[in-house]
Amino acid sequence: MVILSEQKRTDQFVAALRELRAEPHSVATRDATRSTLRSIVDGHRSHRVVVANLPSEFRTLVGAALEGLSVQFLEDLPPKEVVAACAAAEVGVTWADFAIADDGAVVEVAHDDAARLAASLPIVHVILLPAGRLVQDVREAMARAGRILRESGPAVRPTITFISGPSRTGDIEMRLLYGVHGPHSLHVLLLDWYEGR
Amino acid sequence: MRTGRSRLAAKVRQSIEEPERIGKLWEAMDRARAARTTTIEKAGLDLPVFREQVRSIKETAVQDPTIAEAFAEAVRANGGHVFFASTGPEAVRYILDLCRAEKAEFLVKSKSLTSEEIEMNQGLEAEGIRAIETDLGELLCQVAGEKPSHLVMPAIHMTSERIARMLTEVYKEPIAPEPSSILSAVRARLRPMFLAANVGVTGANIGVAETGSIVVETNEGNGRLVSSVPRIHIALIGLEKIVRRWEDAADLVRGHAISATGQRMTVYVSLISQRQAVAGDPMGREFHVIILDNGRTRMRADPIFKDALNCIRCGACMNICPTYGVTGGHVFGHIYPGPIGIPWTANVHGLEEASFAHLCVSCGLCHEICPVDIDIPFMIAKVKEQDVEAHGQPTAERFFMASEAFAKLASLAAPLANGFLERGPMRLLMEWTLGVDRRRTLPAFTHRTLRSRFRNKSGGSERAGKVAFFPDLYAEYNNPDLGLRAIEILERLGYSVMIPDVRWSGMPYVSYGQLGKASKLAAANLRVLAPLVDQGYDIVSTEPTAVYMLRKVYPKLQEGDRAAQVADHSRGFFEFIERDLSRLPLRPDRDAAGTVGFHIPCHDRALSSGVPAMRFLEWAGYRVRPVETGTCCGIAGTYGMKSGWLGYELSMAVGEKLFDQFRASDCTLISTESSRHEPDRDRPDTGLITTGLLRLPRREVSRRPDTRGRPRAALPSVAGSRGPVLRRRRGRRRGRALRCRPPAGRCQTKLGSAKRST
Ligand code: SF4
Numbered sequence: 001m002v003i004l005s006e007q008k009r010t011d012q013f014v015a016a017l018r019e020l021r022a023e024p025h026s027v028a029t030r031d032a033t034r035s036t037l038r039s040i041v042d043g044h045r046s047h048r049v050v051v052a053n054l055p056s057e058f059r060t061l062v063g064a065a066l067e068g069l070s071v072q073f074l075e076d077l078p079p080k081e082v083v084a085a086c087a088a089a090e091v092g093v094t095w096a097d098f099a100i101a102d103d104g105a106v107v108e109v110a111h112d113d114a115a116r117l118a119a120s121l122p123i124v125h126v127i128l129l130p131a132g133r134l135v136q137d138v139r140e141a142m143a144r145a146g147r148i149l150r151e152s153g154p155a156v157r158p159t160i161t162f163i164s165g166p167s168r169t170g171d172i173e174m175r176l177l178y179g180v181h182g183p184h185s186l187h188v189l190l191l192d193w194y195e196g197r
Numbered sequence: 198m199r200t201g202r203s204r205l206a207a208k209v210r211q212s213i214e215e216p217e218r219i220g221k222l223w224e225a226m227d228r229a230r231a232a233r234t235t236t237i238e239k240a241g242l243d244l245p246v247f248r249e250q251v252r253s254i255k256e257t258a259v260q261d262p263t264i265a266e267a268f269a270e271a272v273r274a275n276g277g278h279v280f281f282a283s284t285g286p287e288a289v290r291y292i293l294d295l296c297r298a299e300k301a302e303f304l305v306k307s308k309s310l311t312s313e314e315i316e317m318n319q320g321l322e323a324e325g326i327r328a329i330e331t332d333l334g335e336l337l338c339q340v341a342g343e344k345p346s347h348l349v350m351p352a353i354h355m356t357s358e359r360i361a362r363m364l365t366e367v368y369k370e371p372i373a374p375e376p377s378s379i380l381s382a383v384r385a386r387l388r389p390m391f392l393a394a395n396v397g398v399t400g401a402n403i404g405v406a407e408t409g410s411i412v413v414e415t416n417e418g419n420g421r422l423v424s425s426v427p428r429i430h431i432a433l434i435g436l437e438k439i440v441r442r443w444e445d446a447a448d449l450v451r452g453h454a455i456s457a458t459g460q461r462m463t464v465y466v467s468l469i470s471q472r473q474a475v476a477g478d479p480m481g482r483e484f485h486v487i488i489l490d491n492g493r494t495r496m497r498a499d500p501i502f503k504d505a506l507n508c509i510r511c512g513a514c515m516n517i518c519p520t521y522g523v524t525g526g527h528v529f530g531h532i533y534p535g536p537i538g539i540p541w542t543a544n545v546h547g548l549e550e551a552s553f554a555h556l557c558v559s560c561g562l563c564h565e566i567c568p569v570d571i572d573i574p575f576m577i578a579k580v581k582e583q584d585v586e587a588h589g590q591p592t593a594e595r596f597f598m599a600s601e602a603f604a605k606l607a608s609l610a611a612p613l614a615n616g617f618l619e620r621g622p623m624r625l626l627m628e629w630t631l632g633v634d635r636r637r638t639l640p641a642f643t644h645r646t647l648r649s650r651f652r653n654k655s656g657g658s659e660r661a662g663k664v665a666f667f668p669d670l671y672a673e674y675n676n677p678d679l680g681l682r683a684i685e686i687l688e689r690l691g692y693s694v695m696i697p698d699v700r701w702s703g704m705p706y707v708s709y710g711q712l713g714k715a716s717k718l719a720a721a722n723l724r725v726l727a728p729l730v731d732q733g734y735d736i737v738s739t740e741p742t743a744v745y746m747l748r749k750v751y752p753k754l755q756e757g758d759r760a761a762q763v764a765d766h767s768r769g770f771f772e773f774i775e776r777d778l779s780r781l782p783l784r785p786d787r788d789a790a791g792t793v794g795f796h797i798p799c800h801d802r803a804l805s806s807g808v809p810a811m812r813f814l815e816w817a818g819y820r821v822r823p824v825e826t827g828t829c830c831g832i833a834g835t836y837g838m839k840s841g842w843l844g845y846e847l848s849m850a851v852g853e854k855l856f857d858q859f860r861a862s863d864c865t866l867i868s869t870e871s872s873r874h875e876p877d878r879d880r881p882d883t884g885l886i887t888t889g890l891l892r893l894p895r896r897e898v899s900r901r902p903d904t905r906g907r908p909r910a911a912l913p914s915v916a917g918s919r920g921p922v923l924r925r926r927r928g929r930r931r932g933r934a935l936r937c938r939p940p941a942g943r944c945q946t947k948l949g950s951a952k953r954s955t
């Protein structure tokens with residue numbers, strides 16, 4: 001394995017995302033994060049947004065960014081309404097813990113299924129990723145996921161998902177189509193300014 | 198098996214005569230292979246190393262008898278339920294009980310081959326519970342009432358037109374034959390199902406014992422919905438899918454995606470260990486894991502079939518299988534389709550369902566492409582053996598297994614025999630009595646065999662080494678010139694050459710399921726060859742199939758050091774001389790105009806992929822380029838000589854794809870390394886030249902150097918020497934027949950235009 005400089009790794013990751021037809025956005029500041037998020041949602045002409053699995057400090061940020069739209073923080077909803085809220089939303093905003101530079105995969109670590117539902121049911125998925133959290137390849141990623149699962153201990157293990165681009169299928173004459181059950185679009189916000197939670 | 202085979206033949210006929218049954222399968226296979234190659238290159242994957250790693254991970258896990266219990270314990274510790282199902286019905290019963298307790302009228306499922314293996318949908322439906330497929334391809338098959346025809350692309354046999362027509366009828370709304378319209382319609386239909394489902398069933402691509410987790414991979418995202426929305430998530434996992442540690446899972450995840458569709462990763466790779474709460478509320482959600490045996494423990498104990506358990510279900514083997522490509526998964530498959538479907542079917546669904554084994558032409562390509570290095574062809578030979586034991590063997594196969602005796606006889610009686618073998622009435626009789634298709638030209642025999650012409654004493658020195666030349670039947674009885682030229686070259690390069698007292702290599706025994714005979718023959722040949730290897734000989738053959746047998750098959754037929762040593766010291770002729778090529782007194786032939794289209798013989802793909810032979814031609818001054826479909830030419834040794842749909846017709850259907858490529862290419866000469874030449878009398882434009890390639894310096898190196906001071910060797914053109922080369926016989930009926938005879942001059946055959954320049 002080659003150890004690449006941070007910048008090179010990021011470039012590689014961004015290129016891999018594009019190849020998967022995911023849309024990368026590098027954001028350097030808190031403000032840029034707000035405005036980018038807003039323009040993505042507006043760009044899809046969406047009004048209903050569900051949010052899950054974000055570090056608490058991001059809740060205000062997202063709330064402010066999407067002011068005037070219908071934004072639901074799933075953790076605050078009565079549990080029975082979560083599925084319906086996700087099904088009705090056009091955009092889901094969630095969190096990625098780390099990502100794989102080689103493959104353009106973002107990794108979601110979910111201790112609550114609200115995260116998976118918000119990321120799967122709406123047609124647009126926006127995922128926020130601290131820019132410094134890139135591992136090189138799938139082996140490194142799997143080792144890291146394995147460590148998280150081992151360390152969590154029995155009965156409190158999260159569900160971890162590697163997501164490589166939007167939902168797709170080649171089942172009809174092997175022609176590539178997007179958005180079959182999951183999102184049609186995947187936006188990855190690379191947070192240059194944010195270190196960790 | 199008469200009936201098994203004749204039923205199979207009828208199905209083959211249907212597929213070939215009604216190509217709409219298999220849709221764009223062949224193109225899809227092509228594209229999947231191309232994508233795989235591109236991704237491997239881009240990812241910089243060292244394939245041999247990768248295969249070895251994946252294989253060792255799988256082998257270790259599959260042979261570990263305590264792994265399933267460890268996995269189960271960890272699942273329970275996470276709060277999940279585990280059920281060990283020793284048969285399919287047991288597993289279905291368990292699911293049924295869960296549905297009943299939940300009062301579910303239906304369940305949603307993401308793709309699971311294991312659920313198909315146990316015919317879960319049918320089992321549930323019989324009890325009034327609907328299982329709704331959510332994978333697009335699987336759903337289309339379900340709506341059509343058909344079985345999936347490919348492991349990874351279940352509905353690849355359907356065209357978008359057909360799908361649109363079908364869905365318009367079922368959904369009672371007009372759907373345009375555009376993939377995107379189909380997609381939207383399906384998404385809209387399935388969404389309410391996902392949301393209302395109380396039970397979801399997924400398969401599991403991997404089970405990881407250390408944390409009691411499963412890995413579910415889907416591209417569409419349906420696996421995520423099925424495992425997150427319903428209250429109950431049931432995962433069905435085959436016993437063989439469990440590994441120990443997470444570190445083992447990485448290569449498997451990569452192997453699945455790359456080999457299946459040429460993706461770097463499947464879009465959603467979910468690592469699931471337990472149910473999660475929703476917005477903090479556990480909601481009484483349940484996780485059930487069914488670990489299915491269904492014959493796997495028995496397979497694990499079988500010295501040959503245990504290899505099938507290493508399968509990671511990537512589908513690569515069916516993307517390369519030539520006869521699968523023209524018959525489709527409904528013919529070449531029962532529930533498990535394709536090459537690996539043969540041993541799986543025989544073991545989990547019974548021998549009676551596995552008669553499609555006879556569609557295998559033993560090209561060996563599935564083994565070559567398998568990311569786990571599974572020797573599928575050998576398991577298939579075993580299935581054929583069991584089938585032949587139970588149901589008997591067709592005469593044609595017995596005839597070809599007697600090729601050696603026949604060649605001896607025919608060469609004794611040549612040229613009389615040749616006359617007979619060429620003439621109509623005799624061939625008609627052979628077709629009737631033996632099942633040898635009369636349209637196939639049989640190679641001419643000579644009574645001046647290689648051994649009778651080669652005084653078993655080499656003129657060569659031992660400067661470079663010692664070679665035992667393995668002639669096999671063709672160089673011995675049909676084309677001794679080929680053998681003699683090969684020997685001459687070896688001697689010029691400083692090898693002393695002898696022809697050992699071996700028999701033929703015996704591929705038909707393997708192709709037609711007589712492993713006992715194959716094994717005896719291997720033992721006899723090894724008895725001769727092993728001592729030679731001990732004395733420092735290398736074994737060299739002009740016949741790729743013979744080398745394939747020595748290197749790949751004998752070690753499986755005869756375990757032990759002897760076979761391994763002989764395998765290590767056996768080489769194809771061109772591969773063997775490759776490093777000496779620069780010392781070979783060849784001079785680029787000024788007449789070597791045009792381009793040679795080279796077909797890589799299947800068995801050579803496992804060895805050197807035709808590269809040394811192409812280099813050799815280039816060294817001799819030709820422009821060479823592989824012309825290939827990426828798979829077999831269809832003749833497959835003797836398979837295409839058998840008459841009928843399980844022989845000639847099937848082989849021509851495969852060959853047609855290659856002929857098309859040759860027709861479309863600009864090459865003026867066609868060549869391949871293997872010995873057979875198979876013109877088709879009824880369709881002369883489909884003749885395929887096979888040269889021995891060894892049109893080599895027949896005269897000594899000229900004393901006078903050429904103008905640039907290089908020694909001059911007369912190199913007759915590829916087709917201009919004495920070996921048998923097909924050419925168009927000038928007859929009254931234009932282009933009526935192609936046959937094998939020594940040409941008088943230069944002969945160039947171009948497929949399609951039948952152009953011949955002299
Ligand atoms: S050996 Fe060739 S014909 Fe037989 S199953 Fe494998 S790929 Fe198909």
Ligand code: SF4
Nearest residue numbers: 508509511512514567
């Ligand atoms: S046998 Fe090999 S190539 Fe075929 S599906 Fe299994 S792992 Fe893939």
